[in-house]
Amino acid sequence: MVRTHPALRLVLRLLVVGYLVMLVAWPVGLVVTHTFDHGFTALDNAFADPNVVHALKMTAIVSVISVLINLVFGVTISILLVRYEFWGKRALSALIDVPLSVSPVVVGLSLLLVYNPINGWFGAGLADAGIKIIFSTPGMIMATTFVALPLVIREVVPVLEEIGDDQEWAARSLGASPVQVLRRITLPSIKWAIVYGVVLALARSIGEFGAVKIVSGNIVGSTQTATTVVEERYQNFDQPTAYAISFLLAFASVICIVVVAVLRPKNES
Amino acid sequence: MSRKVNSLGRGSGLALGISLTWFSLLVLIPLAAVVVKSTAGGWSGFTHTLSNPQTQAALRLTIGDSLLVTVLNVVMGTVIAWVLVRERFPGAAILDVIIDLPFALPTIVAGLVLLSLYGPQSPFGVNEANTRNAVFLALAFVTLPFIVRTVQPVLEELDKDVEEAASSLGANGFTTFRRVILPSLVPAIAAGAGLSFARAISEYGSLVLLSGNLPFKTEVASVRIVGFIEGDNTAAASVIAVVLLVAALVVIVALDVVQRRVSRRG
Known part of the structure; x- marks a missing residue:
């Protein structure tokens, strides 16, 4: 170990604690205290507002559906990437991470260009067939799915690589069908990785703002979500409601990280 | 096998x-x-959008502040990771959870969170809302975990025998850190810095409430893109989007080169 001077160690500690308190802990704490400035009235008022309740419902519907889509495709793509050989595999593996470095605003823009009903590449045809994507729930689900897409795959791929495929081959040589191998061997062994991936994707989906704002059109009482209602209320000087909804969102996301933190060591032991 | x-x-x-x-x-x-x-408007459409002074100001602010925040994260992220791995003190476990908060919090909530301490109702009377400091603050908040989380595992795995050997051969603490520890951390720091920069230039949600989106002053590239989309000028929005994508790519590739060069020398 490097022997660091005790004074330097103290300075470093104070620097780190001070930085984290000023940047994260104190401001987050203030949102909690602001929410309960007048007891539960802010939360009660928020829940009494039909537009707020509708926005919360929209967030719940959109995030649950997009997490389910990411679950199915995430697990499928992970298994294909690790267990199969096909042309373009390395390119696909690199492209999967792209949504992580694209601005949410650009995600919204990209979906708008392809699916808007007036001159979108596919949107015009879909609109003729009576299918509405932009400014409606399907577009919001697509935007949310886009931004959270790599999360399940990034959790599952390393675990699949780690466990290897000896057991799968053993089962196959004993006459198990592909479906049996998947259900009895592969899925149980990546169970926890899938759980982490789903929790992380859920947290990301609940909190998505920029991409959803652009494709939803942010129509009050219709396509507004919990995050876009926070913006609208804050700008319209209804700060208690903005704080109350922020508190709910922060609470949900903190639960998600705590769940991951609690589950993770169990799996590694 | x-x-x-x-x-x-x-x-x-x-x-x-x-x-x-x-x-x-x-x-x-x-x-x-x-x-x-x-590319719809050809090369002239591209240059026309980019020669707009308001767009230039937004891009300059975004890329400049993202570089500054990344430098801050390189220093603070490494220090935080060091303290969390090497020091045992009460509350260290709580600090470890606090690091993850900026990843977990929705970006719009992150903006509101910072407003409550640095906005008009600040308990210590600073009002940084709608200033350039607010932009920097928001970017520092959302990118905090990147370098900490890439450096931490490397520091935990580091072979302590090598440090012992260096100090038994007479190297002092600083020399050991500079010549033995730092080189093995550089790849992780570079990888974290790339992620941090890519995130910073694309940030939108946390800035909406906090920065006030004032043209020429606090308006960042993402806000400019949204402005163009709302004004139904998707061609101009796409031009800025492509500039952001290229900037992220350049930095990620540059850091990858740094990473390779360091690991070859080591």
């Missing part, structure tokens, strides 16, 4: 086909549409 590899059968071939179609419809085709749209 050589890995036994499956070639695609009928079922897995179908699964691959459906997955690729889904991925293309959701991600690849829409992103391609942005690139195509950005």
Whole structure:
């Protein structure tokens, strides 16, 4: 170990604690205290507002559906990437991470260009067939799915690589069908990785703002979500409601990280 | 051991086909549409958008502040990771959870969170809302975990014998840190810095409430893109989007080169 001077160690500690308190802990704490400035009235008022309740419902519907889509495709793509050989595999593996470095605003823009009903590449045809994507729930689900897409795959791929495929081959040589191998061997062994991936994707989906704002059109009482209602209320000087909804969102996301933190060591032991 | 590899059968071939179609419809085709749209006005459309002074100011602020925040993270992220790995003190576990908060919090909530301490109702009377400091603050908040989380595992795995050897050969603490520890951390720091920069230039949600989006002053590139979309000028929005994509790519590639050079020398 490097022997660091005790004074330097103290300075470093104070620097780190001070930085984290000023940047994260104190401001987050203030949102909690602001929410309960007048007891539960802010939360009660928020829940009494039909537009707020509708926005919360929209967030719940959109995030649950997009997490389910990411679950199915995430697990499928992970298994294909690790267990199969096909042309373009390395390119696909690199492209999967792209949504992580694209601005949410650009995600919204990209979906708008392809699916808007007036001159979108596919949107015009879909609109003729009576299918509405932009400014409606399907577009919001697509935007949310886009931004959270790599999360399940990034959790599952390393675990699949780690466990290897000896057991799968053993089962196959004993006459198990592909479906049996998947259900009895592969899925149980990546169970926890899938759980982490789903929790992380859920947290990301609940909190998505920029991409959803652009494709939803942010129509009050219709396509507004919990995050876009926070913006609208804050700008319209209804700060208690903005704080109350922020508190709910922060609470949900903190639960998600705590769940991951609690589950993770169990799996590694 | 050589890995036994499956070639695609009928079922897995179908699964691959459906997955690729889904991925293309959701991600690849829409992103391609942005690139195509950005070239719709030809080279002159590109330069016309980028020569607009308001756009230039937004891009300069975004890229400048993202570089500054990344430098801050390189220093603070490494220090935080060091303290969390090497020091034992009460409350260290709580600090470890606090690091993850900026990743977990929705970006719009992150903006509101910072407003409550640095906005008009600040308990210590600073009002940084709608200033350039607010932009810097928001970017520092959302990118905090990147370098901490890439450096931490490397520091935990580091072989302490090498440090012992260096100090028994007479190296002082600083020399050991500079010559032994730092070189093995550089790849992790570079990787974290790349992620941090890419995130900073694309940030939107946390800035909406905090920065006030004042043209020429606190307006960042993402806000400018939203402005163009709302003004139904998707071609100009696409031009800025492509500039952001290229900037992120350049920094990630540059850091990858740094990473390789360091690991070759080590």
